Amino acid sequence: MKLVVVAGTxxxxxxxxxxxxxxxxxxxxxxxxxxxIDCLWTDDDKRFERLDIPVRIGLSRDMCPDxxxxxxxxxxxxxxxxxxAGVLINETAGLCLRCxxxxxxxxxxxxxxxxxxxxxxxxxxPLLTTADVVVATKGDIVSQAEREVFRERVNEANPGCRxxxxxxxxxxxxxxxxxxxxxxxxxxxxxxxxxxxxxxxxTLCTGEMRVAKEHHMGVLRHIDGFTEYRxx
Amino acid sequence: xxxxxxxxxxxxxxxxxxxxxxxxxxxxxxxxIGIVGPTGSGKSTLICDIEQLSQGDTPTRRKILINGKAPGxxxxxxxxxxxxxxLSQNMHFLADMTVEDFLRMHAKSRNRNFDTVERVIxxxxxxTGESIQPGQQLTILSGGQSRALMVADIAVISDSPIVLxxxxxxxxxxxxxxxxxxxxxxxxxxxxxxxxVLALMAKxxxxxxxxxxRQVITTTPGEMNVCNELVRLDxxxxxxxxxxxxxxxxxxxxxx
Numbered sequence: 001m002k003l004v005v006v007a008g009t010x011x012x013x014x015x016x017x018x019x020x021x022x023x024x025x026x027x028x029x030x031x032x033x034x035x036x037i038d039c040l041w042t043d044d045d046k047r048f049e050r051l052d053i054p055v056r057i058g059l060s061r062d063m064c065p066d067x068x069x070x071x072x073x074x075x076x077x078x079x080x081x082x083x084x085a086g087v088l089i090n091e092t093a094g095l096c097l098r099c100x101x102x103x104x105x106x107x108x109x110x111x112x113x114x115x116x117x118x119x120x121x122x123x124x125x126p127l128l129t130t131a132d133v134v135v136a137t138k139g140d141i142v143s144q145a146e147r148e149v150f151r152e153r154v155n156e157a158n159p160g161c162r163x164x165x166x167x168x169x170x171x172x173x174x175x176x177x178x179x180x181x182x183x184x185x186x187x188x189x190x191x192x193x194x195x196x197x198x199x200x201x202x203t204l205c206t207g208e209m210r211v212a213k214e215h216h217m218g219v220l221r222h223i224d225g226f227t228e229y230r231x232x
Numbered sequence: 233x234x235x236x237x238x239x240x241x242x243x244x245x246x247x248x249x250x251x252x253x254x255x256x257x258x259x260x261x262x263x264x265i266g267i268v269g270p271t272g273s274g275k276s277t278l279i280c281d282i283e284q285l286s287q288g289d290t291p292t293r294r295k296i297l298i299n300g301k302a303p304g305x306x307x308x309x310x311x312x313x314x315x316x317x318x319l320s321q322n323m324h325f326l327a328d329m330t331v332e333d334f335l336r337m338h339a340k341s342r343n344r345n346f347d348t349v350e351r352v353i354x355x356x357x358x359x360t361g362e363s364i365q366p367g368q369q370l371t372i373l374s375g376g377q378s379r380a381l382m383v384a385d386i387a388v389i390s391d392s393p394i395v396l397x398x399x400x401x402x403x404x405x406x407x408x409x410x411x412x413x414x415x416x417x418x419x420x421x422x423x424x425x426x427x428x429v430l431a432l433m434a435k436x437x438x439x440x441x442x443x444x445x446r447q448v449i450t451t452t453p454g455e456m457n458v459c460n461e462l463v464r465l466d467x468x469x470x471x472x473x474x475x476x477x478x479x480x481x482x483x484x485x486x487x488x
Contacts, residue, residue, distance in 0.1 A: 117328045118337065144283070144318040145338050145385050146327055148311040152341035163309065165284075172280075175289040 001085060003077065003187035005102050007066075007092045007127055008111030013137035014091055015044050016168025017111060017177065022051050024178035025087065033085035035076045037069045038093045054083035062207075066092060066099035067197055073103065077187065087181060098198045100126035103191035107184040109177070111135045111166075114142055114150050121153040126195040129158045133180055135166045135173065236298055236315060236393045237261060239420050241282070244293030246444025247274070254445045257438065259420050261393065266431040267424040269440030275424040276321060278440065279396045282422065283318045284308070292443065312343045317390035319397045319414070324378050325370035331381065332366035339389050348388050355413065356384035359405045361477065380405050387413045394420045401427040406470070408463075429466050432459035 008014050018034070025032045033054040036044045040059065048055040056079060060068035069092050080088035092101055094111075102108035110131035112120065115138050121128055128134060134154050139147045147165065154163055162180065166173025202218030217231040239259045243252035259265055267275045274292075281294045285308045288295050295302065298315075307313050327334055335349040349366070357363040360380035364373060373381065383405065386395065395414050400423065401407045411430065415421040425431050432455050439446045451459075472482050 115326050117326060118334075119328060140280070140320075141322065142326055143320055143322050143382050145334075145382065145390065146325060148341045148390075149327065149334060149337045151311060152337055165309070170291055172284065172290055 001077070001081060001186055002087045002181065002184045003103070003106035004087060004089045004109060004181055004184070005069075005092065005106050006089060006109045006111060007099075007101060007131075008094045008135075009097065009113065009116075010094055012094070012111045012113040013135075013166070013168035014094065014111045015047060017135055017137060017166050017174060018089060018091060019047065019051065020168070020171035020174030021177045021181070022048070022053060022089070023171075024175045025181060026051070026053070028178060028182055030086045030182060031084065032087040032089055033080045033083045034089045034091060035079070036091045037065055037072075039065050039095070044091070054080070054085060060093065064099070064197075065095060066101045069093075069101045070103075070193065070197065073191065088187075094127075096198070097124050097127050100130050100193075100195045101197075102130055102194045103187075104194055105185070105188040105191060107132055107181060108194065109133045109135060111137060112154075113137050114139045114147060118146070118149045118153045121150070121157040124157070128154070128161075130194040131158060131161055133164060133177065134158065134161045135164045135177060137166050137168055139165050140167055140170075236420065238297075238299055239282070239394060240297040240300060241278075241445075242295040242297065243445050244288070244295070246292075246442045248442060250444070252444040252446075254438075254448055257445070257448060259422075261418050261420055263436070264415055264421045264423060264434045266434035266437035267422060267440060268426070268431050268437050269446075273440040274443035275440050276398055277443065278438070278445070279318065279320075279398055279422065279424055282394070283316055283396055285316070311341050315392045316394045316396065317386040317392040317414075319382055319386055319395075319400065321398045322382075323375040325373065325381075327370050329370055330366065331364060331368050331370055331373075334370055335385065335389065338385065342389050344389050352381070352384045352388045354384075355387060356380040359383060359410055359413075376405055380410075383410045383413060387416075393418075396422050398424045399426065401425060401430065408466070429459065429462045432456070432462065 006014050022032050034048045035056045036042055037058045042057055045055045045057045058072060076090060077088060108131045110128045112134060114136050151163055164173045164176050202220055203216045208215055219229050221227045241257040243254050246252055267278060269275050281290055281292055282296050285296045285303050286294050287302055332349060335352050336346055339346055339348050353364055353366055360377050364377050364381060397414060400410050423430055431437055432451060436448055436450050438448050475482050
């Protein structure tokens with residue numbers, strides 16, 4: 001079975017691109033299953049169910065959604081195997097840009113919205129720089145020159161990646177993404193993350209509500225960049 | 233990539249899923265082709281199919297061939313190898329950059345010298361009323377200025393053997409001059425237009441309806457005469473427009 005992890009900011013078009021891609025995968029005779037991770041609420045499962053494929057949602061609630069996705073990867077793989085899936089597509093919630101929940105032996109897909117401007121690829125970090133495929137969406141809203149400048153910036157941030165220009169409305173790019181997925185090797189054992197998740201061991205993680213510095217302990221980073229451990 | 237001596241559109245299906253009425257359109261260098269039809273009839277979609285060099289993988293199922301063959305993937309996607317320039321209907325830039333930085337970046341993406349940047353701004357300023365400055369933010373340019381900059385960018389940085397133009401008559405720039413800039417000799421040019429002058433300046437025109445190509449009309453000698461008349465009228469309109477824009481009066485009609 002293959003594993004595809006799809007990450008990207010909210011509203012970038014992850015689900016729309018995936019809907020078209022899943023249709024292409026089915027046409028090619030593959031059997032995809034989807035796990036959609038979100039924070040508090042989603043009805044994306046209803047959208048995916050229309051494609052007549054196994055769908056599961058996971059709500060991370062109090063946990064960081066990307067940490068939640070990483071922590072539950074094994075369970076997702078087991079579930080997908082039970083469904084006899086050939087490809088497990090894990091669509092992440094995609095929020096802080098800093099997390100890149102990509103294991104080493106998967107196809108890592110970053111979906112990014114061209115209209116957010118050509119500086120975005122520089123801001124995004126490991127979400128984009130460690131991806132195998134960067135899907136640039138909403139290119140129809142900007143000029144060709146702007147699309148090409150955006151592409152150049154993606155190339156600068158992640159020189160080895162494959163860039164696919166996609167349109168979630170028309171389905172442009174979906175068959176290309178499906179082709180890349182079908183060429184991906186099967187997921188291995190003992191997965192390792194491509195990039196560490198952000199530090200998240202502090203009193204805020206365990207529910208501290210008070211803002212003042214004196215109430216916080218753990219691994220903390222100051223605005224000037226100084227990182228310290230405060231505690232016992 | 234070798235020279236382009238033919239662009240072929242293998243037609244697909246319309247919005248209802250029915251086959252298009254024309255099977256294949258062949259276009260040679262030096263030809264200007266108009267694309268006409270009511271709004272929503274699929275003119276821009278046809279242009280997009282060509283820009284993407286679609287291979288039956290878009291909803292229209294059209295295939296675009298270059299020199300009779302399906303182009304390879306890098307030619308379809310890498311702007312350094314792509315030989316197609318497109319002026320879309322978009323009237324504004326969204327990129328949060330200065331004019332100069334943006335053009336430099338675009339020149340880099342197309343493997344061009346940075347000295348082309350000055351030329352782009354210079355040419356853009358011949359098309360627009362108020363001039364564009366290199367240090368200005370792209371996002372504050374007016375619709376007309378943005379459009380003029382896009383046209384000049386295509387003429388210089390994206391200078392390509394295939395040029396696609398979507399409604400150049402919008403945004404109040406000098407449309408005939410802009411077309412002359414873009415449709416240099418020996419290029420394949422496709423122009424989406426609602427403007428009879430531009431439609432009749434084309435050698436042939438593709439008629440669209442319900443998302444599909446309905447017919448291809450060759451401009452007749454009679455139409456060419458009409459076109460010459462229209463160009464004279466149009467120039468008269470433009471001169472009136474300029475006078476009014478400059479704050480002048482136009483109380484007397486000049487017989488043209």
